[in-house]
Amino acid sequence: MHELGIVMHVIKSVENVARENQLTEVSGVTLEIGEVSGVVHHYLTDCWQWAVKKTEVLQNAELRIESLPAVTHCDNCQADYPTVPNGKICPCCGSDKTWLLTGTEMNIKEIEVPLPDEQDAG
Numbered sequence: 001m002h003e004l005g006i007v008m009h010v011i012k013s014v015e016n017v018a019r020e021n022q023l024t025e026v027s028g029v030t031l032e033i034g035e036v037s038g039v040v041h042h043y044l045t046d047c048w049q050w051a052v053k054k055t056e057v058l059q060n061a062e063l064r065i066e067s068l069p070a071v072t073h074c075d076n077c078q079a080d081y082p083t084v085p086n087g088k089i090c091p092c093c094g095s096d097k098t099w100l101l102t103g104t105e106m107n108i109k110e111i112e113v114p115l116p117d118e119q120d121a122g
């Protein structure tokens with residue numbers, strides 16, 4: 001399952017960051033996922049909810065997903081255009097000498113930690 005592999009990868013990365021920063025709990029993770037990466041967001045969330053239960057630092061971590069727009073570049077007229085509505089044919093010149101510039105990436109954008117307990121400034 002593609003989505004589960006991604007979730008496992010993200011959890012490992014976050015666990016490493018948590019260890020390096022001596023975090024005991026992570027409350028949320030924001031992922032940026034390219035529009036044409038083929039990742040189904042709700043499968044990803046399902047896998048996430050199952051997988052984080054097996055971890056210590058991520059037990060209560062919420063997964064947020066942000067979509068990154070896909071952009072295609074045309075070698076014929078040098079235009080960059082949105083991939084999803086147009087596909088492989090350049091809307092500016094009709095050429096098919098195009099290639100995907102962005103849209104398949106998967107980045108961990110943000111890791112949230114719970115707010116520290118209010119300190120008695122007393």
Ligand SMILES: [Zn+2]
Nearest residue numbers: 074077090093
């Ligand atoms: Zn073009």
